[in-house]
Amino acid sequence: xxxxxxxxxxxxxxxxxxxxxxxxxxxxxxxxxxxxxxxxxxxxxxxxxxxxxxxxxxxxxxxxxxxxxxxxxxxxxxxxxxxxxxxxxxxxxxxxxxxxxxxxxxxxxxxxxxxxxxxxxxxxxxxxxxxxxxxxxxxxxxxxxxxxxxxxxxxxxxxxxxxxxxxxxxxxxxxxxxxxxxxxxxxxxxxxxxxxxxxxxxxxxxxxxxxxxxxxxxxxxxxxxxxxxxxxxxxxxxxxxxxxxxxxxxxxxxxxxxxxxxxxxxxxxxxxxxxxxxxxxxxxxxxxxxxxxxxxxxxxxxxxxxxxxxxxxxxxxxxxxxxxxxxxxxxxxxxxxxxxxxxxx
Ligand SMILES: *[C@@H]1O[C@H](CO)[C@@H](O)[C@H](O)[C@H]1NC(C)=O
Ligand SMILES: *[C@@H]1O[C@H](CO)[C@@H](O)[C@H](O)[C@H]1NC(C)=O
Ligand SMILES: *[C@@H]1O[C@H](CO)[C@@H](O)[C@H](O)[C@H]1NC(C)=O
Numbered sequence: 001x002x003x004x005x006x007x008x009x010x011x012x013x014x015x016x017x018x019x020x021x022x023x024x025x026x027x028x029x030x031x032x033x034x035x036x037x038x039x040x041x042x043x044x045x046x047x048x049x050x051x052x053x054x055x056x057x058x059x060x061x062x063x064x065x066x067x068x069x070x071x072x073x074x075x076x077x078x079x080x081x082x083x084x085x086x087x088x089x090x091x092x093x094x095x096x097x098x099x100x101x102x103x104x105x106x107x108x109x110x111x112x113x114x115x116x117x118x119x120x121x122x123x124x125x126x127x128x129x130x131x132x133x134x135x136x137x138x139x140x141x142x143x144x145x146x147x148x149x150x151x152x153x154x155x156x157x158x159x160x161x162x163x164x165x166x167x168x169x170x171x172x173x174x175x176x177x178x179x180x181x182x183x184x185x186x187x188x189x190x191x192x193x194x195x196x197x198x199x200x201x202x203x204x205x206x207x208x209x210x211x212x213x214x215x216x217x218x219x220x221x222x223x224x225x226x227x228x229x230x231x232x233x234x235x236x237x238x239x240x241x242x243x244x245x246x247x248x249x250x251x252x253x254x255x256x257x258x259x260x261x262x263x264x265x266x267x268x269x270x271x272x273x274x275x276x277x278x279x280x281x282x283x284x285x286x287x288x289x290x291x292x293x294x295x296x297x298x299x300x301x302x303x304x305x306x307x308x309x310x311x312x313x314x315x316x317x318x319x320x321x322x323x324x325x326x327x328x329x330x331x332x333x334x335x336x337x338x339x340x341x342x343x344x345x
Contacts, residue, residue: 020068023061023078027319030086031110032328035094038103039086040079043071045319048312049113050074053104055122055147056230057191059085061213062121065298066305073306074117075317079107081127083226085217095229097123097237101130108138110327113317117309118142121294123230126150126237129277132251133244141309142251145258145301146291148273151238169194174235176228184224188215198291200262205292241277250279256308257281260289260296282308 026041041060050070054062060078063070070076080087082100090099104127108116117140120128125147132139173179183190191214192203199205206214218224255278257270264270270283284304289296 021071023064023067026067026071026076026078027322028086029322030327031107033103033106035092035099036082036090036103037088037328038079038082038107040077040107041067042078042319042322043067043074043076045075045322046316047073047075048309048314049111049116049317050076050309051104051108051113051116051118052076052078053118053120053124053128054078054081054084055120055124056081056084057194057218057227058122058214059087059217061085061210062294064210064295066294066302069299069302070119070305074309074312075319077107077111077113077116079104081124081230083223083229089222089226093229094233095226096233096240097126097130098134098240100230101127101134104128104131105135105138111317111319114138115140115314117312117314119145119305120147121145122147122291126241129241129251130244132253133241133248136251136253139253140314141254141256142278143256143258143305143308144274144278145286145293146260146263148269149237149241149277150234151242152273152276167198169197170231170234173228173231176225176232179228179231180225187219187224188212191215191218195292195295198263199296200260200288200290201296205290206295210295245277250277252279254280254308255282256284256304258284258286258293258301258304260286260291260293262290 021043023041026043028039028041030037030039052063052067054060059080063078067076067078082088082090082103083095115138118128118132120143125144126149128142128144129149132142188211191211195206196203218227255274257274259270264285267283267285271281274281286293286297286301293301
């Protein structure tokens with residue numbers, strides 16, 4: 001084989017990789033809702049919309065590695081959940097899946113997105129489930145990863161041993177006063193332990209740079225506590241999900257439940273966790289990953305998501321007016337609808 005026929009594909013591969021736009025160069029937007037202001041990042045418009053909902057203790061930088069790959073196929077919207085990243089604290093101190101999920105609905109309304117793909121991780125999967133259960137007409141296909149809704153089969157919070165994958169910290173974090181008392185001032189060390197604790201790849205799971213980013217985010221006044229409030233909300237979330245599933249029934253849109261091989265083992269746990277929530281369910285185990293699938297195996301996860309969402313029938317998202325808009329003057333009620341969108345909150 002001639003050398004140039006070998007080099008050509010390599011050169012085009014390198015070009016296509018270097019063309020990916022890093023997440024920290026995406027656009028920023030902030031919208032003011034009644035209870036909170038929400039910050040989000042977005043990639044270029046013109047493609048079908050994909051909403052990425054992160055979990056805890058991360059924020060939109062969760063998608064540092066996956067986001068640019070997904071942005072080749074979708075117009076990606078990556079918000080910071082209330083009380084996390086660069087979104088504000090909730091004035092009413094409400095971090096339930098229902099309240100935080102409604103922020104994402106308000107954002108879809110603001111962006112005139114009538115229907116979207118959704119990829120969610122960790123606590124974000126609770127927010128995504130609430131959004132999809134309340135407004136199924138807004139969600140085309142949905143991915144839940146690394147989570148089980150409170151009250152569904154899934155993680156035990158019992159202290160059985162300090163080994164990785166024993167999720168005793170979920171119970172500790174659910175008592176915000178105590179968790180804050182012991183962790184404040186040691187945010188970075190806690191994160192270092194937390195990432196390692198639920199990883200496949202060990203200490204290398206997360207770069208020092210990203211660890212600093214997450215540590216800075218939760219060290220702002222009130223944000224460590226907000227992180228714990230999501231865990232404390234599990235009890236209210238459990239009641240809510242039981243009630244809404246009993247009254248509305250399971251989700252009907254195509255759903256994919258994913259989990260890292262280190263945690264969702266045996267893989268049947270995924271179906272146990274999500275079979276009661278989504279009727280039309282596929283499952284996938286992420287190789288070489290623990291809880292942090294977007295950090296540990298981003299290429300595999302992004303490609304699996306692209307495959308699941310498939311060739312889109314959703315219209316491209318027009319974001320051309322965003323650059324010129326001022327967005328902080330009027331308060332968008334969580335229930336207020338942007339003209340052009342037909343739906344109720
Ligand atoms: C949190 O917000 C949800 C949605 O608005 C509401 O149903 C719930 O009662 C609130 N919970 C608390 C404790 O305020
Ligand atoms: C949403 O649609 C309305 C009405 O067509 C328009 O005024 C507004 O600029 C659009 N918003 C965005 C973010 O594109
Ligand atoms: C999408 O369409 C292209 C061209 O028709 C086809 O090659 C590809 O396999 C399709 N992908 C999916 C995920 O359906």
